[in-house]
Amino acid sequence: MSFNCFGHVFRFVTWGESHGPAIGAVVDGCPPGLSLREDDIQPFLDRRRPGTSKFTTQRQEPDQVRILSGVFEGRTTGTPISLIIDNVDQRSKDYSDVAQSYRPGHADYAYDAKYGFRDYRGGGRSSARETASRVAAGAVARLVIPEVSILGWVSEIGGDAIDPAHFDAAEIGNNPFFCPDAEAAKRWEKLVDDARQAGSSLGAVVECAATGVPAGWGAPLYAKLDAELAAAMMSINAVKGVEIGDGFSAAALSGEQNADPMRPGEDGPEFLANHAGGIAGGISTGQPIRVRVAFKPTSSILTPVETITREGEASEIRTKGRHDPCVGIRGTPVVEAMMAMVLADQKLLHRAQTGH
């Protein structure tokens, strides 16, 4: 992992800015012979695509992916897979506000401090638009791990959580929030719409489970499966926290409460609980991998916020323009994609070392 590249043997690099001509990813190290067409990638992009409901940004991007290399006669060749997505709705507008004043909470000041200047159009490289590239690459990663099912959902928006007793995976696709609890989805409609109309924003918690991961993936001590997942998730825009299994709740438990007892099962060991989230010692145990990810509310709000200009003068800024009232929602397919990337990479790393 270095700069704009993620992964060890199954790796991808992404490139592109919010308002450049295109964005893309190059996937390197993909196993050969996998069936891959643009149609295998597009559905995942469509789930993340903006402009599909009033609860997301109104930027209209078809997010059509093209495969430029690495596939021959419908199969991966083992060489780099170049994926490209054109930007088509870079609205030509007046960026002078953002160019001159830093939007607090955004990367504006930090980028300037690091690089001396920045592409300020729509956030440039720091825009969540980049995550479309991750979703495209993640779709390739899924092909590497057909034994695994990955499911993400939003479990909390603005502090309003789902009721775990109402969890219904089939419900996730039935609402614009990736919400598995029909009642919560109802509540969120008003919650998010109110925020949108007020020019405010809301945080969210996204959860993700991967089932079918065999015991043994992950590599102690610095490529631990949970460490890799933590890096992968924390690298997503607006993410401020990552938990594996019970996460911070485990810190309040006793050893007895936190135990995941084992019992002989029909197909290997059976676990009586999964506080560990499917990972022990950095290695998968065969239980579902469970991750929780905290998204902050976007800093793009209409309320004026005290700030400074590039020259260091006191100023104030309101963020007009198109943006998501709750970035966590569209973060769901991105969390899934990063889960797929990590698991594909760890599967290959495990195979490298052990031959299995």
Place this chain on the structure above:
Amino acid sequence: MSFNCFGHVFRFVTWGESHGPAIGAVVDGCPPGLSLREDDIQPFLDRRRPGTSKFTTQRQEPDQVRILSGVFEGRTTGTPISLIIDNVDQRSKDYSDVAQSYRPGHADYAYDAKYGFRDYRGGGRSSARETASRVAAGAVARLVIPEVSILGWVSEIGGDAIDPAHFDAAEIGNNPFFCPDAEAAKRWEKLVDDARQAGSSLGAVVECAATGVPAGWGAPLYAKLDAELAAAMMSINAVKGVEIGDGFSAAALSGEQNADPMRPGEDGPEFLANHAGGIAGGISTGQPIRVRVAFKPTSSILTPVETITREGEASEIRTKGRHDPCVGIRGTPVVEAMMAMVLADQKLLHRAQTGH
């Protein structure tokens, strides 16, 4: 970052098992000319050292570090620094229990599933004993970032949190819990001692702040400062959650509540809040870097837990022997060490790209 190696340009690899002859670290990429003697490292090891109070494992390890290379006439040469710590109290005992049955919650089953067998003596490679190597390497990392002050503390044990209003950094060294709240430290004495006597264990939350980090460290998008910290912390034994700044609390805030407004200050911008934990867009803002880390209760408890044997038969196991009733406590210097490692590495990466 790959397998047992951490970092990009300032990197270290660790080696060694709980009951082998020694453990150690090799630090590569260290800048030349830094004054370094064993005395610069030993105090940090002494803070992590076991057996110093009844609240930690009773294993007696002096943890004396020796520098075998990379230093000449008291200064680093820029070549690899080999650090070695002898294991002296590997108690010869009967390991047949652990060898035959998996301790649920420990890495026993996962290691066997991955590697086909494991060094079961005291947890082998998965033992938290390895973290002594990190602390030693971290002491070197601190020399690379003299502009930065790193401070860690325990903010919660077994669900009992400190009162932030009582926070007193000077108190941290006055009790065996790295606790900055004298009253909480009192309560924890009983809490931890009860757990110890009951053969139980407790989780904890460790916090860490780094002040003095200039704006600009960190590299979008996959070597983001927060992503690197997340991986570093999650790679520590027993850690299940990582938060930057407000972390999961931010997910319940609105954009207005979560804003970190800026104002012109005497030395560059002043921030009116630090919900972001000193990082925006993966790059430091100049504010203190704030991290929270959740440690689960160790799975080594005296209460028998249902498990299976290596052959897959039903069994039960109680973990006798020496261990910490609350591993989070001694995790504090480890969290500090990993913070130092990440910041040293990112300082050099930033310098590589920008020349500053």
Place this chain on the structure above:
Amino acid sequence: MSFNCFGHVFRFVTWGESHGPAIGAVVDGCPPGLSLREDDIQPFLDRRRPGTSKFTTQRQEPDQVRILSGVFEGRTTGTPISLIIDNVDQRSKDYSDVAQSYRPGHADYAYDAKYGFRDYRGGGRSSARETASRVAAGAVARLVIPEVSILGWVSEIGGDAIDPAHFDAAEIGNNPFFCPDAEAAKRWEKLVDDARQAGSSLGAVVECAATGVPAGWGAPLYAKLDAELAAAMMSINAVKGVEIGDGFSAAALSGEQNADPMRPGEDGPEFLANHAGGIAGGISTGQPIRVRVAFKPTSSILTPVETITREGEASEIRTKGRHDPCVGIRGTPVVEAMMAMVLADQKLLHRAQTGH
């Protein structure tokens, strides 16, 4: 360095096949603020471009590069620079010969053995067409090291070497062979044309010198400047040998003959010889970096060669189609590009570790 990615902190990944829609490179880790336009890259591509004389392949490729990201208002932003070059002259022809039988000396059999199948159109990923991406990325690398001048030339074709006494750098651009010796260039016209007409091919030696490299770049022991250069050059298509300084000739010398004595000079030390090629202990000495690179004759010849089919049957193959009679010639700008990549990367690595 891993798979299709080269470099440590200044790195690039290339993608694309000979007959896909496009090829490209993503440059990561580039310092911010460098002036970069397509016009800075195009001249280098034009030097490598095919079809400019009868001594190269007749494939007509304009090799127009486009910058898709990482540049804003004419300057690099520090984020990934995506470079793309469309393939426009993928002649639709009958590939059944190459698809069915392995061309000995080419990568056909090896790719099939590795991946199970391959994109056989024009060599697919193993085609030297990929080197256009390197030349584009190398043009960016040059901007990172303005203190360095890089000059490549062909010093030998088909065993016919230039006369070092006739070396004239100004001559290199005056002939289609990058030949610094006007007399040799004359001889080579006939030599190469004869080979071309006979459907044969010739090997070549390319040399490259980098002047202006300060003492101190390179990192012992496994990122040595010479080791990095060796990898960089050997990764170019058709290369079979690499020498630094006197190379194999040094193996026949005595220590006295091979000495590079030093003397105080006006600007630091003066060297009385440069057998070492500007590198000692893997670190630059301030003398010119000198590299020699051996290109084999391409295996694409009209003479039928004994081979086998994919099914393992005996067969015979003649390589018709468009190809260079001497691939070493157009290898010259590629050698220069790889030299630039290594030096840019090592400059940044050196700066990371030492601050200079």
Place this chain on the structure above:
Amino acid sequence: MSFNCFGHVFRFVTWGESHGPAIGAVVDGCPPGLSLREDDIQPFLDRRRPGTSKFTTQRQEPDQVRILSGVFEGRTTGTPISLIIDNVDQRSKDYSDVAQSYRPGHADYAYDAKYGFRDYRGGGRSSARETASRVAAGAVARLVIPEVSILGWVSEIGGDAIDPAHFDAAEIGNNPFFCPDAEAAKRWEKLVDDARQAGSSLGAVVECAATGVPAGWGAPLYAKLDAELAAAMMSINAVKGVEIGDGFSAAALSGEQNADPMRPGEDGPEFLANHAGGIAGGISTGQPIRVRVAFKPTSSILTPVETITREGEASEIRTKGRHDPCVGIRGTPVVEAMMAMVLADQKLLHRAQTGH
């Protein structure tokens, strides 16, 4: 590959200076379950060990290796293998000459230029003593590739080459030169002894062949098998050139002469020649991998050489003390070790991507 670490998934880092207390290597990513004892490593160290004949340095080092981690009950556990070799014959002598003046051709000046100072005792980190660590690590690598046989030999000393017609592998162990030609070995006795007595030194060419490598190892384009070998060999002290297969000779051939025609064989394809040295397109073909490596004469000679002091004053230096008259000789086991490292790493990388 970065700084002092070599390899991708099977990797090692080395540490230690010529006159420090010890040197060592940490091998990471080794497959689990391999039988490994110190006795598996020692014979390779003994072949490289100094002081065994009058043709090598007279420094007396037993080079006893100890395994400190990563092995349990005689088998590798998959965790880092720490190997340590004590330095026992660091003669306490007066280093003021070397400390004050640069030995031309050695790394003295370059290290000072890079790091600002250096450990000058016996060359410090730049000493060929480090190669003992490589040989130890290489012995572990061999266990990863039991299907491969690696054989190295010296084919030329001081310009005097063996007669290929006299090549006899059985002869290699019968003389102190790793010479496969009994007659050449005779001649070299006088040649090397004369150089030794004159305080001079000689260059050499070492060759190495690996048989049993299946077709398919190696990864285009920047982890090509030949690129990796080139880096590995060029990273060895005193090496100035690397050839794969026919190397520079291929540059003088025509395509017809350089062809390696194929024919159906009993076990897959049969090749009628091996100009390519067993590698096409960066991937192994199943033929023997052939590498040639040029060692320069060591710069440690008794004849005074013009040089400068650290302060930049004109000076002169003669290198007294213990050193090899021909470093290429003891380079042979090092070349073998690096061959083993690269092949082990590439085997695992290939397995990662393809599952084979």
